[in-house]
Amino acid sequence: MDLRFSEADQAFREEVRAFIAAELDPAVRRKLAEHRSLAKHEIVAWQRKLNTRRWATPSWPAEHGGPGWSAVQRYLFLDELHQAPAPEPLSFNVNMIGPVLIAFGTPEQQRRFLPRIANLDDWWAQGFSEPGAGSDLAALKTRAIRDGEHYVVTGQKMWQGMAQHADWMFTLVRTDASAKPQAGISMLLIDMRSPGVSVRPIVTLDGRHEVNEVFLDEVRVPADLRVGDENRGWDITKFLLGHERTGIARIGMTRRLIARAKALAADVPAGSGTLADDARFRERAAEIEIELQALQITQLRLLDAMRHGAHGPDARASILKVKGTELRQAASELLLQAAGTRAWRCADEFDEAAHADTTIAATYFTLRAASIYGGSNEVQKNILAKTMLGL
Numbered sequence: 001m002d003l004r005f006s007e008a009d010q011a012f013r014e015e016v017r018a019f020i021a022a023e024l025d026p027a028v029r030r031k032l033a034e035h036r037s038l039a040k041h042e043i044v045a046w047q048r049k050l051n052t053r054r055w056a057t058p059s060w061p062a063e064h065g066g067p068g069w070s071a072v073q074r075y076l077f078l079d080e081l082h083q084a085p086a087p088e089p090l091s092f093n094v095n096m097i098g099p100v101l102i103a104f105g106t107p108e109q110q111r112r113f114l115p116r117i118a119n120l121d122d123w124w125a126q127g128f129s130e131p132g133a134g135s136d137l138a139a140l141k142t143r144a145i146r147d148g149e150h151y152v153v154t155g156q157k158m159w160q161g162m163a164q165h166a167d168w169m170f171t172l173v174r175t176d177a178s179a180k181p182q183a184g185i186s187m188l189l190i191d192m193r194s195p196g197v198s199v200r201p202i203v204t205l206d207g208r209h210e211v212n213e214v215f216l217d218e219v220r221v222p223a224d225l226r227v228g229d230e231n232r233g234w235d236i237t238k239f240l241l242g243h244e245r246t247g248i249a250r251i252g253m254t255r256r257l258i259a260r261a262k263a264l265a266a267d268v269p270a271g272s273g274t275l276a277d278d279a280r281f282r283e284r285a286a287e288i289e290i291e292l293q294a295l296q297i298t299q300l301r302l303l304d305a306m307r308h309g310a311h312g313p314d315a316r317a318s319i320l321k322v323k324g325t326e327l328r329q330a331a332s333e334l335l336l337q338a339a340g341t342r343a344w345r346c347a348d349e350f351d352e353a354a355h356a357d358t359t360i361a362a363t364y365f366t367l368r369a370a371s372i373y374g375g376s377n378e379v380q381k382n383i384l385a386k387t388m389l390g391l
């Protein structure tokens with residue numbers, strides 16, 4: 001069952017679906033359906049196709065190259081990408097640094113970076129967290145000392161997603177060590193080819209290399225690459241995190257996990273039928289699907305509020321983050337349960353099915369991190385307790 005959309009919205013959904021069917025490389029679709037990682041060139045090629053229609057930047061205003069979509073259209077577009085499945089435009093680019101530069105950047109920064117952000121000519125990384133500063137981001141220690149027309153930046157960043165591909169990193173640095181923690185932070189744009197920048201991989205529990213440590217050793221950054229005023233980086237951070245979280249529910253992705261679990265379960269003998277007929281399996285799948293439906297309505301409400309001028313951070317973005325990730329994790333558990341011992345099969349290049357199965361356990365492990373990144377779920381619950389319950 002779906003929510004009822006207007007005829008115009010349905011026509012829009014069909015247009016997106018037809019574009020994906022015509023333009024998406026089937027090999028990329030298949031990799032995503034099997035929860036495999038994509039190569040950089042595959043992500044870039046797809047974003048450039050979207051950008052020929054201004055579709056790579058769904059939330060940007062038309063004057064900066066966005067498509068001028070309504071909140072519902074943005075929702076439908078993402079839902080179609082997730083269900084296809086097709087890659088989302090790179091979030092670091094289009095949901096994070098793009099909106100930040102539109103809201104806080106100088107006209108020169110906007111001219112220089114926005115078109116390249118949209119077309120993925122530059123790949124951006126998010127340089128916020130540090131070994132001692134994650135949930136408590138304001139504790140960050142990476143320091144930037146002004147030296148004429150430059151800042152000299154020294155410190156260590158941690159957990160930078162896909163930074164191995166990055167050309168640039170939007171980075172939080174401490175520019176005033178004597179001020180209160182939140183008051184002494186600025187945002188700098190750092191060219192990853194600058195002398196003194198090094199990226200070291202972190203291989204996670206799922207065996208994948210998606211996150212990294214980034215070391216900054218006396219990196220010279222031109223002062224005109226500071227975003228906003230000096231020591232006002234915290235306001236920008238709050239704005240950015242609100243944007244980051246709205247895209248985080250990923251309902252279509254959870255639906256695909258459930259669909260894959262059901263398809264596998266139909267193959268697993270249980271009692272006189274298959275696991276797909278098992279009452280407890282069906283009940284668990286239905287529970288997740290019902291909660292997803294409720295989450296979808298919450299997401300539409302938030303998008304509608306944004307359309308009417310509300311800007312993040314909105315507490316409902318925290319609900320999307322918490323519930324969206326809990327449901328994706330629950331769906332990955334269902335998939336693991338349906339796969340049973342198949343989840344532990346080794347890759348065999350001659351056996352396509354076995355090859356696809358190897359991603360099931362990895363996907364389960366990958367999704368453990370979903371309740372941590374983008375602000376941990378515990379911290380989101382603190383935000384909800386404060387803003388919605390007044391505790």
Ligand SMILES: Cc1cc2nc3c(=O)[nH]c(=O)nc-3n(C[C@H](O)[C@H](O)[C@H](O)COP(=O)(O)OP(=O)(O)OC[C@H]3O[C@@H](n4cnc5c(N)ncnc54)[C@H](O)[C@@H]3O)c2cc1C
Pocket residue numbers: 125126127128129130131132133134135136158159160161162211369372373374375376377378379382
């Ligand atoms: C896969 C992955 C990708 C990431 N990508 C990026 C990226 O691209 N760029 C970037 O800058 N960062 C990134 N991060 C970092 C991420 O934002 C942090 O890991 C996250 O904010 C948590 O910080 P931490 O790891 O320091 O844990 P901590 O903050 O030390 O938290 C440890 C535990 O304590 C809990 N906790 C902490 N404070 C409270 C509190 N006040 N109340 C209740 N519980 C609390 C947390 O919920 C968590 O369970 C990524 C992380 C992961 C795992």
